[in-house]
Amino acid sequence: MTWLSAFSIGGLERFAMRSLFAWVVGQHFPSALGFKGFPAPNGLARVLDLSLLLDPALLTRCRYLLYFALVLYVLRIGWSFVLPYMTLISVSAGSVINSQGAISHHLQIISLVLLAQTGAHFYGVFRARTGAARENTDGREGRLINWSQQAIAAAYLVSALTKLIHTKGAWFLQSPMMAVQIVKTTEQDYYDRLDPTALASGAAIAGWMAHHPLLVAVVMSSGLILELSAPVLLLGRGYAALYGLALILFHETVGRVMQLHFNYNEYLIWIFLVNVPFWILLALRIFQARFPRPGSARL
Amino acid sequence: MVTLRVLDFLRRIPGRPLLLITAVCLLLREEFPFSHFPMYSSFGRSTYYVYLTNGADQPLPTVTTLGVSTPTLKKIYESEVRREMERIPRASRKSLSLEQRRPAGERVLQRLLNSPRVQQSGNVLSAGLRLYEMRITLERREFQKRKELIAEL
Helix, strand or coil: CCCCCCCCCCHHHHHHHHHHHHHHHHHHCCCCCCCCCCCCCCHHHHCCCCHHHHCHHHHHHHHHHHHHHHHHHHCCCCHHHHHHHHHHHHHHHHHHHCCCCCCCCCCHHHHHHHHHHHHHHHHHHHHHHCCCCCCCHHHHHHHHHHHHHHHHHHHHHHHHHHHHHHCCCCHHHHHHHHHHHHHHHHHHHHHHHCCCCCHHHHHHHHHHHHHCHHHHHHHHHHHHHHHHCHHHHHHCHHHHHHHHHHHHHHHHHHHHHHCCCCHHHHHHHHHHHHCHHHHHHHHHHHHHHHCCCCCCCCC | CHHHHHHHHHHCCCCHHHHHHHHHHHHHCEECCEECCCCCCCCCCEEEEEEEECCCCCECCHHHHHCCCHHHHHHHHHHHHHHHHHHCCCCCCCCCCHHHHHHHHHHHHHHHHHCHHHHHHCCCCCCCCEEEEEEEEEECCEEEEEEEEEEEC
């Protein structure tokens, strides 16, 4: 065990994580669902009547209830009620959005992390009821964080496995064809707002890729390997932080080149993998240890 | 020795929830919140997107006019095309003629016109609405483009 992985999660660090995650959950919930029905039911919409969420007044009430739940979540009050509500409302909204005949992939990660946190919480409750050694609140929250990291890792691992399954392992050979996709996404981005800003740079990147297929294959495969090795981030804080920064770089590159932005993925990577508050606290602790002030308390 | 070290390294990875979520995502494929994340999971020499114009063939900004992004518009159109394919025995995406894709395009346009966003904004689409399919193909390191008028209302 390294000195980093042995470092206990501080109360301040966990508070920062809860607050930031609560902010992201609050942001991801839509202020309006301007749809008339469910032309292609998906997810929870297949088994539950979610048409209630299409009523703007009811959606507003659900949103305010979510904000209240998020406050309780940050304060660690009533998680047995708060977490299932947060998960249910997130999955319901995502199901409504994805039931319109077009599947989007920017909300899944938040619902998956909420699902993992709910699972981790009730796993802890179940363990306590079945006579397992009693855990304190911090220990239970540690499991929530770990399962959140596992949900994030799973999303990237699944993405990599799907690439290998769909191409029968030949993704490396096909990846230079990404140039065609870049032309497509650049022009799609133009037609969103008729904004020609990115047209020239997109065409230039696509043209360069079309003329350097081998180099493109090598670069693209590094992204695939990054996704495939996602479970490595679970080995400890150092791995999580380094891996998280690599994923941020990956998303930023994809965002700039293809105009495809996965903001919620990036937010969750910053919160649960890179975990800046921990590193600031660690730096402060080291600074305090090296330069102690007489009579000062340890952080 | 190296193999043992690698195995030991892999054994240290905790991950029953990881394995469970991975398995469920791959099995269910697309059932929110689970997904197999198929974006850019395979590539061909050719792809396409769709865009909208008014009756005078002037492009319309889909996000600001209709509240729908161009990629979402394509996904809606693609799911309508798949519905058309189900009606035609042994049809493949490539073999569908323009006439066979037209009903899909018309349904997309009708849906856009009936959307709450357009209905609330009044008469912004009174000048007509057209759906174009733009196909892009990479041939000998050059991009070829071909557009087709799919539907018009």
